[in-house]
Amino acid sequence: MFLELQFVLPEIGLLAxxxxxxxxxxxxxxxxxxxxxxxxxxxxAILLGVAVWSALHPAGDEILGGMLRADTxxxxxxxIIIAAAMLSVLLAMGVEGLADRGEAYALMLVATLGMCLMAxxxxxxxxxxxxxxxxxxxxxxxxxxKRDTRSTxxxxxxxxxxxxxxxxxLYGFSxxxxxxxxxxxxxxxxxxxxxxxxxxxxxxxxMLVLVGFGFxxxxxxxxxxxxxxxxxxxxxxxxxxxxxxxxxGFAVLMRVMLTVFTxxxxxxxxxxxxxxxxxxxxxxxxxxxxxKNIKRLLAYSSIAHAGYALIGLVALSPLGVASTLxxxxxxxxxxxxxxxxxxxxxxxxxxxxxxxxxxxxxxxxMVALALMIGxxxxxxxxxxxxxxxxxxxxxxxxxxxxIWLAVVGVLxxxxxLYYYLIVLKVVYLYRSENEAQPLPVTAPYKWALGLxxxxxxxxxxxxxxxxxxAIRAAGSIY
Amino acid sequence: MTFPILSxxxxxxxxxxxxILLLPAERKGWIRGVALLAxxxxxxxxxxxxxxxxxxxxxxxxxxxxPWLPAWGISYHIGVDGLSLPLVLLTGVVMFTGVLIxxxxxxxxREFFGFLFILATGVFGVFVSLxxxxxxxxxxxxxxxxxxxxxxxxxxxxxxxxxxxxxLYLFIGSVVALVGALAMFFASGLHTFDMLELERxxxxxxxxxxxxxxxxxxxxxxxxxxxxxNWSPDGHVAAPTAVSMFHAGVLMKLGAFAALRVGIxxxxxxxxxxxxxxIFLALVNVVYGAxxxxxxxDFKYVIGFSSVSHMGLVxxxxxxxxxxxxxxxxxxxxSHGVMTALFFAVVGMVYDRAHTRDIPKLGGFARKMPVxxxxxxxxxxxxxxxxxxxxxxxxxxxxxxxxxxxPIVAMIAALGIVVTAAYIMIIVRRVFFGPMPExxxxxxxxxxxxxxxxxxxxxxxxxxxxxxxxxxxPLVASGVNSVMRLLGGA
Numbered sequence: 001m002f003l004e005l006q007f008v009l010p011e012i013g014l015l016a017x018x019x020x021x022x023x024x025x026x027x028x029x030x031x032x033x034x035x036x037x038x039x040x041x042x043x044x045a046i047l048l049g050v051a052v053w054s055a056l057h058p059a060g061d062e063i064l065g066g067m068l069r070a071d072t073x074x075x076x077x078x079x080i081i082i083a084a085a086m087l088s089v090l091l092a093m094g095v096e097g098l099a100d101r102g103e104a105y106a107l108m109l110v111a112t113l114g115m116c117l118m119a120x121x122x123x124x125x126x127x128x129x130x131x132x133x134x135x136x137x138x139x140x141x142x143x144x145x146k147r148d149t150r151s152t153x154x155x156x157x158x159x160x161x162x163x164x165x166x167x168x169x170l171y172g173f174s175x176x177x178x179x180x181x182x183x184x185x186x187x188x189x190x191x192x193x194x195x196x197x198x199x200x201x202x203x204x205x206x207m208l209v210l211v212g213f214g215f216x217x218x219x220x221x222x223x224x225x226x227x228x229x230x231x232x233x234x235x236x237x238x239x240x241x242x243x244x245x246x247x248x249g250f251a252v253l254m255r256v257m258l259t260v261f262t263x264x265x266x267x268x269x270x271x272x273x274x275x276x277x278x279x280x281x282x283x284x285x286x287x288x289x290x291x292k293n294i295k296r297l298l299a300y301s302s303i304a305h306a307g308y309a310l311i312g313l314v315a316l317s318p319l320g321v322a323s324t325l326x327x328x329x330x331x332x333x334x335x336x337x338x339x340x341x342x343x344x345x346x347x348x349x350x351x352x353x354x355x356x357x358x359x360x361x362x363x364x365x366m367v368a369l370a371l372m373i374g375x376x377x378x379x380x381x382x383x384x385x386x387x388x389x390x391x392x393x394x395x396x397x398x399x400x401x402x403i404w405l406a407v408v409g410v411l412x413x414x415x416x417l418y419y420y421l422i423v424l425k426v427v428y429l430y431r432s433e434n435e436a437q438p439l440p441v442t443a444p445y446k447w448a449l450g451l452x453x454x455x456x457x458x459x460x461x462x463x464x465x466x467x468x469x470a471i472r473a474a475g476s477i478y
Numbered sequence: 479m480t481f482p483i484l485s486x487x488x489x490x491x492x493x494x495x496x497x498i499l500l501l502p503a504e505r506k507g508w509i510r511g512v513a514l515l516a517x518x519x520x521x522x523x524x525x526x527x528x529x530x531x532x533x534x535x536x537x538x539x540x541x542x543x544x545p546w547l548p549a550w551g552i553s554y555h556i557g558v559d560g561l562s563l564p565l566v567l568l569t570g571v572v573m574f575t576g577v578l579i580x581x582x583x584x585x586x587x588r589e590f591f592g593f594l595f596i597l598a599t600g601v602f603g604v605f606v607s608l609x610x611x612x613x614x615x616x617x618x619x620x621x622x623x624x625x626x627x628x629x630x631x632x633x634x635x636x637x638x639x640x641x642x643x644x645x646l647y648l649f650i651g652s653v654v655a656l657v658g659a660l661a662m663f664f665a666s667g668l669h670t671f672d673m674l675e676l677e678r679x680x681x682x683x684x685x686x687x688x689x690x691x692x693x694x695x696x697x698x699x700x701x702x703x704x705x706x707x708n709w710s711p712d713g714h715v716a717a718p719t720a721v722s723m724f725h726a727g728v729l730m731k732l733g734a735f736a737a738l739r740v741g742i743x744x745x746x747x748x749x750x751x752x753x754x755x756x757i758f759l760a761l762v763n764v765v766y767g768a769x770x771x772x773x774x775x776d777f778k779y780v781i782g783f784s785s786v787s788h789m790g791l792v793x794x795x796x797x798x799x800x801x802x803x804x805x806x807x808x809x810x811x812x813s814h815g816v817m818t819a820l821f822f823a824v825v826g827m828v829y830d831r832a833h834t835r836d837i838p839k840l841g842g843f844a845r846k847m848p849v850x851x852x853x854x855x856x857x858x859x860x861x862x863x864x865x866x867x868x869x870x871x872x873x874x875x876x877x878x879x880x881x882x883x884x885p886i887v888a889m890i891a892a893l894g895i896v897v898t899a900a901y902i903m904i905i906v907r908r909v910f911f912g913p914m915p916e917x918x919x920x921x922x923x924x925x926x927x928x929x930x931x932x933x934x935x936x937x938x939x940x941x942x943x944x945x946x947x948x949x950x951x952p953l954v955a956s957g958v959n960s961v962m963r964l965l966g967g968a
Contacts, residue, residue, distance in 0.1 A: 365503065365589070372626075381622050382615045388547075391611070391656070395550075398660040406660065410653040417649055421625060421642060428589075429629050429638070464547045471549060 004063040007070035010051045010078060011116050017043040018109040025102020033100040037093035037444065040105040044086035044112075051079045055469075060476075062122050066184045069122040069255075071476035073325070076469065077119035077251040080329050084244035085112040087336045087452065091343055092236035093444040097145050104144060108240060111137040115248035119255075124173045124183040127252060131169075131212070134248060135162050138241060142233040154232025161225040162215065169212025175205040176260070189260045206261045206269045210276075213256070216249030219306045220279040230299035235346065238295060239339035242302045243332040250328055254313055254321060258477050274314050278408055280307030285415040294342050295352045297419065298335070301378060304416060305331050308393055311409055315396040321474035323392035326467055330377070330389035330459060337374035337452035341367055344445050349434075354423055359432035364439035368427050370449050375420040377456050380413050385460035392467070483530075484540050484556050487523045487566065488602040490516055491573070495595030503588050510581060513591040517574045520598070524570030531563055536956040538608060538674070546612070550663075551670030556606040560957025561738070564812040564950055565605045565731055571939065572727045572819045573598050575932035576720035579823050582830075582926075583631065583718070590631055593623040594720065601728050604736060610659050610744075611671040613736065614652065620732060621648045621700075624713075624725065631718040640709075640716035647709035648700050651733075655696025655740065658689045662744060676744050677964060683747050690748025694741035694756070700733025702789040704762040711782030719826025722778075726785040727819035731811045734792050738807075738961070742796060746964045750799065757797035757880075761887050763790025768897035777828065777835040777909065780901060781821045784861060787894055788814045794891060795876040801962050803879025808954035810872035813860065813943060817869065820857040820936040824850055827929055828909065831922050837905065842914025846922045851910040853933040858902035860940050863895055868943035871951065 005012070021040055025033060055075035063070045085108060092098045092105070114133030121127035139162060143155015177183055179201060180191035192202055214222040230238045261269055284304030291297040309331070312324030342352065344367055349356045361368035377384035390413060394406040441449070459466055494516030498509050531539055541557035558566060576594070583590050596619065603616025628641035663671060666679035681689075699706040710730070714722045742749040767787030774780045788810070795807030827850050828843060829835050844851035860869035873895070880888040914922075925933075943950055 361589070362586075369499070376622065382618045387615070387618065391614075391660075394657065395660050395663070398657065399664050403657065403661065406657050407654075410657055411650075413653060414646060414650050418642070418646060421645065424626070425629055425638065425642075428626055464545070464549065467547060467549050 004059070004070075007054060007059050007063055008068065009054060010047045010082065011113055013043070013047045013050060014109050014113040014116065017047070018106045018113070021102050021106045021109065025106070030100065033102060034093070036102050036105055037089055037099060040109065041086055041089045041444070044082055044089060048079065048082045048086060051075065051082050055079055062186070066186075067123050067126045068117070068120040069476075070120065072473040073255070073321070073476035074120035074251070076325060076473040077247060078116045080247045080332055081112060081115045081119065081244045084240065084247065084332050084336060085109070087340075087448050088236050088240035088244070090444040090448040091239055091336070091340055092234075094343065094347055094442050095234055095236055098234055098236060104141065107137040107141050111141070111240075112244065115244055118248045119251035121252065121255075122185055124177060124185065124188070127185075127256075128170060128173060131166065131216070131252070134245065135166065138237075138245060141237045142229055142241070144237065145234055148232075150232035151234060154229045157225055158229045158233075165212050165215035165222065168208050172205045172208030172212070175201055175208070185256065185260050189262060192260070193262065202261065203268050206257070207272065209256060210269065210272065213249055213253040214276060217246050217253060217306045217309075218303050219276045219310060220283045220303060221276075223280070223284070223303045226303055227296045227299040230302070231293060231295045231352070235295065235339060235343045235352075239336055242298070242339075243335050246302065246306065247328045247332055250309060250324060254324065254477065257313065258316070258321070270314055270316065273310055274402075274405065277307045277310035277314060278405070280304060280310065281409060281412040282307075285412050285419075288419050289415065291419075292354055293352050294354050294357070294423070297354065297423070298338060298342070301416065301419075302335065304412065305335075305378070307412070308390065308409055311393045311397050311402075311405060314405070315400045315402065317396060317400055318471065318474040318478045319399055320396040321477055322467065322470035323389075323396040325473055326470045327389040327393050329466070329470075330385040333452050333455040333459065334374055334377040334384070334386055337370060337449065337456060338378065340445055340448045340452060341371040341374060344439070344441055348439055354426055357423065357426045358430035359435035360439075361428045362431075362435040363437065364441070367439060367441060367449075370453060371427060372424055373453060373456060375423060377460070379417040379420045383457065383460050385456050385463070388460060388463045480540075482542055483523055483527050484558065484566075484606050485542060487520055487527065487570070488556070488599055488606060490520045490523070491595040491602065492599035495592045495599070498588055498595065499592040501588060503586065506584075506587050509588050509591055513577050513595070516595065517577045520602075521570040521574040524567045527558065528563055528567045531558065531560075531953065533560070533952050533956050536560070536959060541608070546609075550611070551668070551672065552611045553609055553672065554612060555609040555672060557608050558606055559960060560953045560955065561808050561961070562605045562735065562957070563953060564808065565728075565735060565815075566602060568731065568812050568815040569598065569601050569605065569728050571816060571935065572723055575819060575823065575935055576723050578928045578932040579723070579826065580718070580720040581928050583720075585631065590627070593626050594724070597623040597627070597724065601724075601732060604732050608673050609671050610662070610673050610676065610740065613673075613740065614656055614659065617652055617732065617736065620729065621645065621652065624648075624721070624729070627721045628713065628717045631721070632716040636712060637716045640712040644709045644713035647706065651696045651699030651706070655693050655736075658693040658696060659740065661689055673739065673744065679744075681745060681747070686745040686748030687751050688748075690741060690745040690752050693745065694737050694749075694752070697733050697737035697741060698793070700729060701737055701793065702730050702733070702763065702786050703793055704759045704766065704786075704790070707763065707767070707786045710786055711779055714782040714785065714822070715776065715778045719822060722822040722826070723819040726782070726822060727815040730785060730789050731815055734789065734796070734807075734811060738796060743961060743964050749965065753797040753799055754883075757794065757884060757887055760790050760793035760797050761891055763787060764794060764891045764894035765897070768894040768901070772897055772901045775837050777837055777840070777905065778822075778825045780837075780905060781818065781825055784821070784898065784901070785814070785818050787898065788818070788861070790894070791873060791876055791891070794880055794887070798876070798879035798883040799965060800879035800882050801958060802875040802882070804958040804961055805951065805955050806872055806875030806877075806879060808957060809868070809943075809947075809950060810876060812950065813868035813872040813940070816936050816939050817857050817860045820853055820933065820940070823929070823932060823936070824854045824857070827925050832918060837908050839915060840909045841912040842910070842918075843922070844910040845914065847924050849930045849933060850925055853937050854910065855906060856937045856940055858906060860944070861902055862899040866944045868940045871943060871947045
């Protein structure tokens with residue numbers, strides 16, 4: 001029991017770090033609190049190292065009485081989540097109203113803790129607790145700018161939608177528990193496999209559970225909250241929700257759907273997820289076409305990316321799981337790069353309108369280049385990581401005979417390319433009056449941009465070792 | 479280990495591009511210096527590689543293979559044969575002359591050369607790829623920078639539209655082909671993207687019949703194949719001079735080359751089924767392209783449509799499925815690349831001085847810029863297929879090959895050549911001879927020495943290939959052997 005704690009070292013560290021940040025927040029003078037971001041980011045960097053170490057040395061099985069699973073898949077998601085949290089904290093350091101608030105950093109750490117537990121949960125109770133530990137801090141953070149009506153609206157909307165989805169999901173959990181008498185996922189799966197539950201009911205349970213998870217990953221038709229929340233929430237929080245929270249959502253989605261409702265017994269949900277994937281890609285990309293606000297555009301693009309990642313899930317193969325994991329890693333790092341640029345620009349020009357990006361390439365060529373790399377990676381252009389990631393998910397689909405799904409994905413990526421190019425056109429082509437003014441980039445943003453650019457290129461060009469890692473992680477399910 | 483000459487050729491441009499992007503924007507002299515140096519190095523190495531290929535030995539040479547993504551059987555695998563080597567040389571030539579001609583780019587030259595060189599790496603990379611995944615990797619790198627190059631530095635009136643149209647067309651083509659490549663990967667069961675192994679995969683006839691059109695048309699878009707050609711004139715016209723040269727000169731070859739390497743060579747049975755009807759599309763390219771070129775009044779559009787027409791000849795050679803046809807196509811890719819680069823360079827020089835490309839408004843330029851006029855006439859004669867110039871060397875075998883396959887097609891295609899002769903002569907008369915309009919008198923000067931050097935290099939190659947084809951024809955023929963081996967197998 002005591003030895004097993006080594007596998008949750010990152011989680012323990014997150015909790016301790018949250019305590020330290022709150023403590024410092026109470027003792028430090030207001031001016032000194034700005035450096036809390038550095039403390040949090042440095043702490044997360046150390047925990048990232050621990051998480052990587054622990055991903056390379058997984059226990060491979062259930063720990064703590066079956067509450068958590070310490071396998072490579074969980075540990076890999078934990079690496080992605082902690083990395084996303086670290087970058088989001090860096091992004092928060094330049095935003096008025098967040099930068100000098102210790103509690104904001106502490107809330108982000110608690111949400112990160114919840115996400116790590118989501119990825120590792122091996123029991124329905126643990127899973128529900130982890131989801132709520134994640135969600136509640138995020139509701140607060142989305143509405144954190146109390147004097148900004150859009151932020152308040154975002155917080156309330158996120159809370160209402162989230163609570164509703166959570167309730168529906170809980171109902172699904174209760175069906176599973178009621179009929180099988182088990183809460184451990186592995187035991188529930190065994191019980192379903194021997195036919196303890198009428199087919200109608202577990203199909204219903206699967207659908208109810210999908211509602212909760214679909215909300216977390218913002219897949220159509222559970223995406224309605226996304227644009228408003230992404231637009232209204234403080235941008236670093238938007239970045240955090242759109243990356244870490246989505247990755248954690250996919251972690252539970254894959255684990256529960258593939259292990260509890262094993263496809264061998266229950267192929268019925270697969271068709272629904274295929275439909276969700278197609279709808280998410282298509283709707284996300286098509287609605288992104290008309291957006292005038294960069295945060296809304298990225299919101300719709302994130303819906304589309306959830307659709308691409310779902311392709312890996314419906315392939316129902318080790319390759320599929322590995323490709324989804326790789327895709328999420330790629331998406332997280334790329335999307336954070338894009339949001340970093342959005343914040344850098346919005347801090348100075350004071351607006352998130354795409355039109356405000358005019359002349360950026362003359363004003364700050366390096367920032368414009370970073371945005372270009374980020375958007376092209378999202379569009380799936382080599383040598384950036386988005387290209388290999390897309391090839392992997394499409395390959396997973398083709399391998400399982402879903403050639404039409406790969407074609408839908410491919411056609412959607414063309415629509416995607418169109419609106420990313422529109423943004424780049426504004427950045428590179430249009431002139432603005434203020435292009436002679438410099439655009440200062442402060443140290444946290446230099447770090448965030450540097451790290452994400454490095455990630456985009458290294459993962460994109462030297463993808464081999466990372467993909468092997470993802471294949472190992474897929475071994476946790478298959 | 480031997481000297482990795484191909485790798486150095488491939489990566490010189492991108493390394494130079496990154497260095498250029500990191501230089502301070504106001505150091506325009508340094509930027510141009512690095513650009514010229516890098517393109518000279520790339521050209522020099524391509525020439526060295528070209529002449530160090532051992533023709534009697536044949537096959538792929540200067541091969542280098544390093545595992546890249548072992549889980550997928552993907553490796554960094556490069557090498558050249560008789561078909562790709564001339565295109566590597568072509569890229570080196572166009573890159574070098576393109577830099578010379580772009581000396582005067584004054585709006586953000588750092589980004590201009592940076593993006594142009596990233597694109598060049600993509601082009602070199604595709605020509606030397608022996609791995610299917612790697613081919614796509616470089617293909618996309620070659621396509622994207624085009625968007626920015628056209629949208630930022632292009633012709634104000636149409637650049638946004640043309641850049642977007644071009645990028646989307648090419649991206650659609652390449653991703654559709656990518657799905658075909660994935661299907662090949664899984665169907666082969668070999669678990670490798672290595673094209674040399676996929677050649678031996680022995681795909682079933684049904685598989686080849688289904689996937690050949692997907693792959694061929696996917697790449698054919700970039701090769702300007704009718705009815706997917708219509709991004710190309712718009713794109714060429716809107717692009718700045720060096721980019722038009724690159725685009726028509728090299729990128730369209732990229733499409734034709736990939737259609738050959740991936741479509742015909744990996745799916746030969748499919749090729750035999752489908753190419754006999756695709757030949758008619760190629761025929762439309764040749765004749766229709768020439769007719770449309772004839773009625774244009776915009777100088778640059780004429781050249782743009784002439785590219786569509788000439789690329790049709792390349793496709794015609796492929797579709798003839800005969801040895802002569804492939805030799806002709808291989809030569810035509812090189813010859814047309816140099817010729818069209820020359821044409822676009824000339825158009826750019828005229829436009830930079832006259833500020834109009836409307837043919838009826840131009841005239842008498844031969845007196846002010848004789849070198850340009852001579853160069854254009856050389857290019858024009860090549861374009862008509864005049865013996866003694868490279869166009870004849872390339873087009874004659876194509877017609878031989880097509881005649882053996884479909885005599886009627888060859889006869890109709892020959893009409894395209896007649897029309898070509900007509901529009902070239904019209905341009906020579908209207909633009910370069912006749913009276914010069916008064917508005918141009920006085921302020922039209924001659925071109926710079928760098929421009930003359932670029933035109934000289936391009937004209938020299940066209941003439942050299944025409945009078946002494948032996949420096950390229952045997953090489954191309956050795957490359958065609960492997961294509962014929964695959965096509966003749968069953």
